[in-house]
Amino acid sequence: MTLKVLFASALLAISAAVSTAFAQSGTVNFYSSMVLDVVEPIIAEFQTRHPEIKVDLLYSGSVELEQRIFAEIEAGNLRADVIWAANPALFLNLKEAGWLQRYDSPHADALPPSLKDEDHMFFAGRVHHMGIGYNTNLVSADRVPQTWAEFLEWGPRAAMASPLHSGTNFNLMGAFVQNEAIGWAWFEKARQAGVQVVRGTGDVTRGLTSGEFAVIKGIDYIMAAEAAKGAPVGFAFPKDGVLALPSPLAIGKNAPNVAAARVFVDFILSPEGQQVLVDRHFMPVRGDIDPPAGLPSGEIVVLSTDVEWLAERGPELRERFADLY
Known part of the structure; x- marks a missing residue:
């Protein structure tokens, strides 16, 4: 009886681990208007750390990206897993319309209140x-x-x-x-x-x-x-x-791959993700990372x-x- 219980428990543990690994793999549909000098190094570093997750970048200028997002919303199917853009007003509108989902990132506490939505619907990925x-x-x-x-x-x-x-x-x-x-x-x-x-x-x-x-x-x-x-x-x-000028980051309400989207958002907000931006002369959104050389702390x-x-x-x-x- 004991052996059967242990064997069953082991199967459950393996099943849970496989399920989690599967959930955190696949493709992240990433919509962004951030300059490629920002997003491409972020994606490259992320995929070095998470080769199991592919990032499919839909890149466009701010106006064109917003038009794409609202066209998908009008069709009833916003396909973005993660959205990162330079216009804070866009995210206020998406939140009000119910097209974002809350995510309590473990990195949220490292951001000051001015750089995160009070309901955790979006966070500043860059400022x-x-x-x-x-x-x-x-x-x-x-x-x-x-x-x-x-x-x-x-x-x-x-x-x-x-x-x-x-x-x-x-x-x-x-x-x-x-x-x-x-x-x-x-x-x-x-x-x-x-x-x-x-x-x-x-x-x-x-x-x-x-x-x-x-x-x-x-x-x-x-x-x-x-x-x-x-x-x-x-x-x-x-x-x-x-x-x-914060550039907010959010997960779409109907994100096809929520688990992988959360891993990607966490990386951007993490010390490692923010260091990628600091290396390109941006101030970090976190208070526990030194600013770029040439900028005061x-x-x-x-x-x-x-x-x-x-x-x-x-x-x-x-x-x-x-x-x-």
């Missing part, structure tokens, strides 16, 4: 910030702007990309306007001080590295990448707040931004900025 970039040949350590008001003190040697052409600068403009301590008054003072406006992020970055500008509204990972190439640039997180103050408010008032905000500049 980048807009703060103050500066030319280290022109700005001494004791003169690095610590606030947005100090940024204005550089007058014509300060610059920003136009919110009419740069999406990140448009989002920062919206964050400024929603912050009573900064508001439209900051832009009026910027114009009076002679702060320059150029077309795009690439233009303002080239102006900084060449020495045309001393300080700019800069993006953290771009500044870190330039510094790694030997450019004389540094980056500061202003004490009165930076713009944080420590607490980051984030400006509160109402994404829906910003989307509704986009034309109005752009028109007012155009009137100023």
Whole structure:
């Protein structure tokens, strides 16, 4: 009798192990608008660690990806196991419409509240910030702007990309306007001080590295990448707040392979997954990993931004900025 019980127990254990292994194999349908320089290294490292799981990437630009997702939803069959995109509003809409599923990842506690949905419907898999970039040949350590008001003190040697052409600068403009301590008054003072406006992020970055500008509204990972190439640039997180742009990660409600999707999400949020991003100059979403070389460590103050408010008032905000500049 004892032998029969032990044998039966062993069969159950083997069956459970085989079932789990099978569930965590197969293919993950991965929908993403993240740049390939981000997703391809993530996929490569994941499949090195999990050869039993194939990642089938559907890659597209943000607008095209959202159109694909909503077309599948309209047809009643969202086929994505995992979605990773740069637009937080997309995930708010998908959550509200009931097209995401909750996942209590074991890595959730490593993320600050601002980088995860309170119901664990999505998490930030990547985040980048807009703060103050500066030319280290022109700005001494004791003169690095610590606030947005100090940024204005550089007058014509300060610059920003136009919110009419740069999406990140448009989002920062919206964050400024929603912050009573900064508001439209900051832009009026910027114009009076002679702060320059150029077309795009690439233009303002080239102006900084060449020495045309001393300080700019800069993006953290771009500044870190330039510094790694030997450019004389540094980056500061202003004490009165930076713009944080999370790129959410979620599991679709009707995910065909939920078990494998969870393994993939866990890897992206894990120290190993985040290190892949840090190696490409992105700040980690976890607080237990050092930032990339060239970026400061420590607490980051984030400006509160109402994404829906910003989307509704986009034309109005752009028109007012155009009137100023």
